[in-house]
Amino acid sequence: MKTIKEVAMLTGISVRTLQYYDEIGLFHPTKLTAAGYRLYDNEALEKLQQILFFKELDFSLKDIKHIMSDPEYNQQEAIKQQKALLTVKRDRYNRLLALLDKLEKGESCMDFEAFRIDAYLEVLKEFKETHKEDVIAHWGSEEEFDKLIKKCEEHGESIAKNAIEYYGSVENYAVAMKKNMENFSENMEKMENLNSLDYIKKNDQYMKELVSDLSRDIKDREVQSSVQKIVELTQSDDFPQIQTKETWQYMIHQYLTNDNVIKIIDEKYGVGASKYIGEALRYYFEHQNGMN
Numbered sequence: 001m002k003t004i005k006e007v008a009m010l011t012g013i014s015v016r017t018l019q020y021y022d023e024i025g026l027f028h029p030t031k032l033t034a035a036g037y038r039l040y041d042n043e044a045l046e047k048l049q050q051i052l053f054f055k056e057l058d059f060s061l062k063d064i065k066h067i068m069s070d071p072e073y074n075q076q077e078a079i080k081q082q083k084a085l086l087t088v089k090r091d092r093y094n095r096l097l098a099l100l101d102k103l104e105k106g107e108s109c110m111d112f113e114a115f116r117i118d119a120y121l122e123v124l125k126e127f128k129e130t131h132k133e134d135v136i137a138h139w140g141s142e143e144e145f146d147k148l149i150k151k152c153e154e155h156g157e158s159i160a161k162n163a164i165e166y167y168g169s170v171e172n173y174a175v176a177m178k179k180n181m182e183n184f185s186e187n188m189e190k191m192e193n194l195n196s197l198d199y200i201k202k203n204d205q206y207m208k209e210l211v212s213d214l215s216r217d218i219k220d221r222e223v224q225s226s227v228q229k230i231v232e233l234t235q236s237d238d239f240p241q242i243q244t245k246e247t248w249q250y251m252i253h254q255y256l257t258n259d260n261v262i263k264i265i266d267e268k269y270g271v272g273a274s275k276y277i278g279e280a281l282r283y284y285f286e287h288q289n290g291m292n
Contacts, residue, residue: 001030001039011048026065027051057082084129117156119174120163124149127181134184139260151257162249162282177250199233206230210280211273218280227284248285252278 008015021027022038027048029038040048047068054064059082066073095118128135128145139145152159163173210226217223231248254261255278265274 001041004038007040081129117160119171123174123178155257203233211269214272214276218283223280227280252281
């Protein structure tokens with residue numbers, strides 16, 4: 001039997017971390033002494049070794065706990081997904097290292113777009129690997145989602161410009177988008193619940209007002225008034241987490257670049273409607289103080 005201090009010295013893990021693993025039910029001591037001190041046998045150390053292995057592979061503690069304790073948890077699928085995520089990160093680092101090699105050699109490097117939008121693209125790729133059912137349900141197939149990613153790559157300069165303007169950097173934008181994507185299922189469920197509310201009817205009414213004349217300047221006060229009505233509809237607690245400027249920027253990007261969204265919106269409101277809505281929304285958030 002080894003004490004918690006001895007295990008800490010042997011593994012390089014702090015005593016506090018081992019205590020925390022015990023508190024969350026991930027790694028318990030073999031037994032407690034009469035004085036309440038934790039003791040660990042060889043079997044426990046083997047389990048800790050497995051935990052550290054999965055942690056080295058960037059698994060979350062929550063996933064590690066499932067892998068180690070839940071017999072119904074699909075370990076192979078979890079490992080497959082994690083491998084895909086690590087592959088995405090590896091590819092990103094390889095691209096960055098290649099650019100750094102050019103800089104070290106004093107070469108002129110015009111391919112800084114990889115630095116500028118890579119963090120955002122990684123969020124999309126991770127979402128594809130971890131939310132396959134959502135991707136298929138809302139984009140039709142993984143191939144269609146790949147087209148979205150390709151479209152983002154083609155519009156890298158525009159994405160980077162907007163990200164820096166609204167968030168300070170592409171990295172900050174990627175963090176905001178990742179948070180929104182993590183709530184994707186919850187938001188989609190709320191969206192479905194909106195069918196029973198007046199939101200759908202009102203939103204459609206305001207959308208029709210907005211696109212009634214696509215020749216109008218998006219800066220027109222009536223146009224921006226319609227946009228304001230659409231935005232204010234999303235302030236209810238029953239509405240998905242879309243009331244933040246960050247999420248609206250994601251939606252604007254979809255109106256402007258997502259082929260599926262553009263097709264659906266244009267079929268419903270007329271050719272050019274999706275782009276017009278996206279540009280009107282973008283102008284609103286750039287000048288929304290002027291609507292007060």
